[in-house]
Amino acid sequence: MLPVAGGRPSRPSRGAPLLWRICAGAAPRLLAFAVAALLPPLHVFCLWLFWQNYSRQVDRSTCTCSCWDTVFKGTYESGIASYKHFYFNATENTFKIWLMVAGFLVILYECVRWLASLWLTARLRCSMALLFFSSLFSHYYSWWIYINYYNDEFYSQWNHQLIFTITELISTCVVLWLSSLEHSVTLLPAMLISMIGVYHVIASSRDQFVLNVLQGEGHAHQVVRDIGFMIPDLLHIIVPLFNLRRRSFYVMW
Incomplete structure (x- = not known):
């Protein structure tokens, strides 16, 4: 990797060595795979850190899975089955869960691959990568x-969560667009990101942040969760405005 000013790698030229071109093509995919593959295990590990004292040991020799319909095992197992590390029921909701798992991992993979490709070709706007x-x-x-x-x-909290999810997706789509140096940070997209951040800060504060964090009434995992929401929201307010301030003039997008 050839360094350039600002710590970014240089864009590989047509005459670059074959090994460099292969690495430049494979690296984004490997990085994207690593993020998509390791994020769920990291999540479970964090849960284990918080709840290890409250979990119970499972006796694999006597434990049974009486809530499992055994459909995916076919004729190999039926009735009340023995211990399984992983099992699922053949239901409509299982199908929906699978679509969400597959969709999330594919989208995450593509987003990380896009950012890594921009970085390797010296086209990445680091401030937007930070937001992502x-x-x-x-x-x-x-x-x-x-x-x-x-x-x-x-499903009682579905609509409440859906509002946050939709606005987060809108903000992230704009962030990904602005992650390329080929796209200028203009007034409209920057203000859209910042205003969504303001909305999230106000909604989160009224929802749980003030009670759990500022008033100290939340459990440790609630405090960590709410801080994990608040810091990115504040960054989404500040960073786009900082990018706008660096421009000598504003151009509507």
Whole structure:
């Protein structure tokens, strides 16, 4: 990798060595795969850190899966089955969960691959990459919440969460667009990101942040969660405005 001013790699030329061109093509895919593959295990590990003292040991020799319909095992197992590391029921909600899992991982893979490609070709706007990666927690939380809604058949908070999810997706789409140096940070997209950030800060504060964090009434995992929401929202307010201030004039997009 050839360094250039600002710490970014240089754009590979047509005459670049073959090994460099291969690495430049494979690196974004490998990085994207690593993020998509390791994020769920990291999440479960964090849950284990918080809940290890409250979890229970499972006796695999005597434990049974009495809530499992055994459909995906076919004729190999039926009735009340023995212990399984992983099992699922053949239901409509399981189908919806699978679509969400596959869709999330594919989209995450493509987003990281896009950003890595921009970086390797010296076209990445680092401030927008910062916003994207800071928002991963919020997107992952929404994804996990919807999976649990379907899994538990609990829908009373669905519409409330949906508002956050839609606005987060809009903001992230604009952030990804502006991640390329080929796209200027103009007034309209910058203000859209910032205004969504303002909305999230106000809504989150009224929802749980003030109670759990500022008043100290939340459990440790609630405090970490709410701070994990608030910091990216504040960054989404500040960073686009900072990018606008660096421009000598504003051009409507």
